[in-house]
Every structure is written in C-alpha cells, then in structure tokens.
Amino acid sequence: MNPESTSTPGGKRPLVSIIIPMLNERDGLATLFDRVEKSIQNTPVDWELVIVDDGSTDGTRDVVTQELKRFSRWRVVGLSRNFGQQPAYRAGLAHATGDAVIFSDADLQDPPELIPQLVAKWLEGFKVVTGCRTSREERGLRRFFFDLFHQTFHRLTGGVMPPNSGMFSIVDRVVVEHLLATRETNLFLPALKCWYGYPQTTISYARKERAVGEPKQSFVKLLRYALDGLFSFSDLPLQWIGMTGAVLCLLSLGYAGVLVAEKVLQLFGFFPSLRVLGFTTLAAAIFFFGGLNLFALGIIGQYVARIYRETKGRPLYVVESILDSEVQKKSSTPKNPA
Ligand code: UDP
Ligand code: MG
Secondary structure, rough: HHHHHHOOOOOOOEEEEEEEEEEEOHHHHHHHHHHHHHHOOOOOOOOEEEEEEEEOOOOOHHHHHHHHHOOEEEEEEOOOHHHOOOHHHHHHHHHOOEEEEEEOOOOOOHHHHHHHHHHHHHHHHEEEEEEOOOOEOOOOHHHHHHHHHOOOHHHHOOOOOOOOEEEEEEEHHHHHHHHHHOOOOOOHHHHHEEEEEEEOOEEEEOOOOOOOOOOOHHHHHHHHHHHHHHHHHHHHHHHHHHHHHHHHHHHHHHHHHHHHHHHHHHOOOOOOOOOOOOOHHHHHHHHHHHHHHHHHHHHHHHHHHHHHHHHHHOOOOOEEEEEEEEHHHHOOOOOOOO
C-alpha cells in the first residue's frame, strides 16, 4: 500500500494495529511495550495496540491497562476465560481498526525491531508479509516437534504458507476483511492469512527464546493447534487411507491366487503337503490389520470431530470487557463545572 493512497483528505497517515494475545504475561510487559514503541516509531505510520487478554489469572489485564496509559491509541479486549491463542488473535482482529494489522506474540520471541521491515514491505504493496524463521533457539522435544510439523505441513499442503513461518506478520485490511468473513472454528491463521492469495512476501529472522516465563502453549495445546492446521488444510490423509486399503486388497488377492495355485499343484502331486500358516503369523496379521483399521478410523475421526465442531456454530470466544483509550480519555477529562 502506498501511504498517500490511504491518506484521508486531512492527510492522515495509515494506521497499523498491533494485535498481541496474552495469557499470564504480566512479567514481560514493560519491556515488550518499550521495544514495540521504539521500533514502530521509526515507521511512517500511526499505530494502535490491540491487546487480547485470553483469561489470564496473574493480573495481566490490570497491569496491561496501567502500562498502556502512556500510549495514545490502545484497546484491551478481555475474554471471559482462556479460549486459546488462535481465538485470541481472532478476537483481536475483530477489534482492530487499522489499515493493516501486525500479529505478534507477547513473549518477544519474534523481535519487535523487525516491525519497520514488515511495515516497509506492506507500504511497497504486499498484502501479507510473513516472518520466516531461519533458526530457532528452542531445543529438545519442542524443537523436534516444531521441525516435524513444519516439514509435514509443507509436504501435505504443497506450501500454502511459507516454510518455517508462524503468526508473526503484517496483513492488509483487504485480507483482514476476508479473515473476518471466514467462519471457521478450527482456526489455523498462519496458513489461512496466506490462503486468500494477493501479493505476498516474507522477511527472514532468527527466532529467539521466550524472554520471560514458561511457554503458555502447553504441549497438548500445541498438538491440537498442529492437527487443526494439518486437517483443515489437507485431506491427503483420507486419500492415503483409501490407497492403503486398495493396496492391501490387491496384495491379499495376489496371496489368495498363490494359495489356490499351490493347492492345484499339490492335487497334481507337485507338492508333498499344503503349507499351513503358523499361529504367530496369523496373530501378527490380525493385530496388524486391527491396528491399521483403528488408525484409519482415528484419522477419519479427526475430520468428523472437526465437522461436528463446525456445525455446532458456537462462538470462537466470548468478550467479557473492552477497555479503550478513547473511553479512558473521555472519562479522565474534567467535566465543566455547571
Ligand atoms: N497465548 C494465549 N492463549 C493461550 C496460549 C498462549 O493468548 O491459551 C498467547 C501467549 O501469551 C503468547 C502467544 O499466545 O503471547 C504465544 O504463546 P507461547 O509463547 O506460549 O507459544 P509458542 O511460542 O510456543 O508458540
Ligand atoms: Mg512463544
């Protein structure tokens, strides 16, 4: 987008909303806001902060509201309980008024110092600019599963989103409107924001370790998130089940043919006796095919559960409170004495 093209007759600069979801992030807030402010001040845009408190229990909502008072444009959307990172980002989208939005986690793993690069690419005309991780500081099992997910996702979906990317990005209003109009309960925004098309590009960066505290996406939450991504962007697993079934049918037909041929040859005296399968072979075959059936059912179940969730049409999140810089300004303005 060209800044001039969004300028109002009054010559206003484009507005960028920075959406940050938070679950118990009170300890890192001061540094986060300092770094975001320093970084975005160097860009030719106006900005607002849209904080979504996803049911924090450590007082994040109050601390955030205090910290934000030094900024001119902000909103704190408080959800009624913990709904998860993706619904929290979706709530932020619904309350962002910018010509573009930046998605950023609160833990400083994605350095705010990259915001000027995101904004510059957006001003060049790209509708989605995504941060791609050239390296990660996470180690151990978490790291292993992150890598496994990104490789599998890329293979299954044929690259709907840039490899090794996540939420950290800037998205133009035109795409935001599509996201708002898309009614999906099994949300996987990292890929969905890229799915609509339009000119897109990436920036590269090294992903840091969390600045403070423990990861708020537990292993179970991350697994559900990964499965939502895989199953809502690919039906290849269903095709694989069909193909495995077809291959197994062909193999068993072939094996039946071999057994019949042996029987006929034996009748003509070519074999002294019929081969008899041992118990171990039979037991192994029964366990194997039983397991394969359950596995296939499990994969189909993943799709069925998601269809079920979609058809219920429950809201993705419930907003309990909204605090706004405008409302705060009005309420703190001294009233004229009568
Ligand atoms: N988060 C949230 N709700 C949740 C879990 C996480 O709003 O249920 C927020 C969290 O506070 C952080 C961002 O989502 O701002 C990413 O969480 P985290 O750093 O734990 O996840 P990871 O780095 O493993 O993706
Ligand atoms: Mg994180």
